[in-house]
Amino acid sequence: MAREKIVIVGGGIAGLEIASALGRKYKRGGQAAPTITVLDRDSAHVWKPMLHTIAAGTRDIAQQQTTFLAQARDCGFSYEPGELNGLNRTQKQISLAALKAADGRLLIPERVVAYDRLILAVGSQANDFGTPGVKEHCYMIDSRVQADAFNREVRLRMFQCMGLDQQLSIAIVGGGATGVELAAELIQLTEVAESYGAHGLASRIHITLIQSGPRLLDAFPESISEAVRDKLQKLGVTVLTNTRVQSADADGLTIQDGSHIAASMLVWAAGVKAAEVMSQLDGLECTRNNQLVINPYLQTTLDPAIYAVGDCASLILPNSARPLPPTAQVAHQQATYLIKHLPDVLEGKAVPPFSYRNLGALVSLGEYDAYASLGQFGLFKDGFIRGKLAQASHAMLYRSHQSNLHGFWRGSLLWLVDQINKQVRPSIRLD
Template identity: 80%
Template sequence: MKQENIVVVGGGIAGLEIASSLGRKFKSGNSNSPSITVLDRDSAHIWKPMLHTIAAGTRDISQQQTTYAAQARDCGFTYQPGELNGLDRTGKHISIAALYAPDGRLLIPERTLPYDKLILAVGSQANDFDTPGVKEHCYMIDSRVQADAFNREVRLRMFQCLGLDQELSIAIVGGGATGVELAAELIQLAEIAESYGAVGLGSKIHITLIQSGPRLLDAFPESISQAVRDKLEALGIKVLTDTRVLSASVDGLNTADGNFIPAAMLVWAAGVKAAEVMSQLDGLECNRNNQLIVNNRLQTTLDDSIYAVGDCASLTLPGSARPLPPTAQVAHQQAVYLIRHFNKILKEQKIPDFRYRNLGALVALGEYDAYASLGQFGLFKNGFIRGKIAQISHAMLYRSHQSNLHGFWRGSLLWMVDQLNKKVRPSIRLD
């Protein structure tokens, strides 16, 4: 019996949870145990709902990242650096784009990687809807590298506005969770920076949050949307709804109503789509957002040896009019489903259909407030909570993810280290 090659493309929430769990499961097996390989273009993983805190600098990137090489050693899988470039379903291999150094040197030429089972978990990115100027002038917060790049620039701009006694305006396009949470974290950054000697910085920072629809957080109940808007405005953030951006330039945004929104820094956090390469994978069926269409067992519709999970997959459950949303909750549940049934998958046995439980959604406004809708299950069905309980719930989601990656005891130690660091290290990034 030959050894099965399981290739997981993407080391995000779903991909890394799957690889870590399967790697531990088969780590001490015999020579016929399947090999698990993770392909990712980055060198480390950060829980995606935390990226806005990395972007603002209210969390330390080095503390919160999980390096793939270390995780691979601990869990028994193999890490390959690189980016998916193509797929050959007949030959059962993927092609990996050439890898270059920052100075342009070719490090590793294009190569191929064979698979028996392929799990695509490449996540998603903001959708610029081909809006002119967005790629050239707007920051996006879709990855660890992008979040870190924005943080470096925003700290330089804040230093500059203090030194030159001038104001700093930041415009954020997108009133979903990322845009809302980033806006609050930037206010918190300025507030804490003042306590470290940046006197008057808070009054020099002006943030505008722009939403094309009639309200913020349209996936949440309207009561939460209004409460969040009230809180943001109380923090001094200007909120514009029903405002569609037509183009971006070096110094601001042009809107459909003929107005110009001046800003020194622009962030695009609107819309969601999968990477362009997903629409070019040997004829696999995808939608207009480049998400692969999957069946109720998370298999792609044209190839049952290829699975897609998380934000890069589109699954419409029976009785539903719309696909599942691209959220961390969906990605985690799909990862748990594949992990639970993977032995049967390897034996080509039938597995039950994936079932999704809507457990609600959380949005945290830094240390200022948090709001949680309670979903469709449980005693408080369709209710919501706010304040400290919601903040604790938000934190526990992250701790649960750490536990899934590292196991309960190591995850608990990481939580303890975080608590100790809060006591002995600066609460914002100052380097």
């Protein structure tokens, strides 16, 4: 009897947690156990809520990434480099785009991969809404590679500021968690750099945060939005709300009233959508943001052999008017559901539908502050916690993710290594 082929496209939070847990479960399962394969165009995983710290350089990418090949060896699944390019549901095959090097060399040609069960976990990206100039002139930090590219440029511009007494202005479009947290981390970067001897650097770097709506963090309680705006402004960030960007160019941004915001570097962190390819997958039902519509068992509505989880999936639960938000919390809970119930599905057993627990939301302003809404545990409307307790909660989410990937003991060792590195290595990336 042929072994069931489970193919997971995307090595983000949900995809890698599922692969790691099921890989360990079936590692010694014999010839009847299914095979697990992860496909991702990148070679390593970084916890997505940490990407803004990689981009700012307040965390070192080399210390925080999980290499797919090493994880596959340790957990008993297979990894193949590849980017989803199409789907044939009749033949149960996905097509993968050709992979090329930065200089244009063909590394891996187009190819097809067969599956019995397909789990799509390709994540999401910022939505430029077709705004002219964004693709050409704005950085995005939706992936490990993008975050690292932005950080390299920031460090080069900082050296120019130090050596040539130049100004550096960075405009961030998007007042959600990514934009807010990146702004705070960039302030922290300049302050720490000054403590290492880059005197006057903080006075030469200016951060502007631009939000099209009336307040920052519109998915959070208004009390948190107001507290975060006040804190950012005290840190020196210029916060502009009710400001819609009409276009981007090499010198900055043009907004709705025709005025121009000058900036040396532009970051686009507004909006959320799944990759364009998700709307072209052999007729699967899709939203206008390219998310696949799924049922309460996390299966796509037109094909029970295909699952979608995390940011690339749209699920409206019973008694709810809106889909679940594209957050790490949702991705983790959906991964946990499949880890627990997919083995039963493979054995033909009935399983319960997915249920979601809103545990609140967290936003961290680096070392300065953190805020957490209380979710279902809130005892009063718009309740939240802040400060050290919220910062500890934010840190524990990451440690929990590491534990899910590596197991409790190895995850604990990784935490210990991080604590040691804080004592013996610079607290910002300087190389």
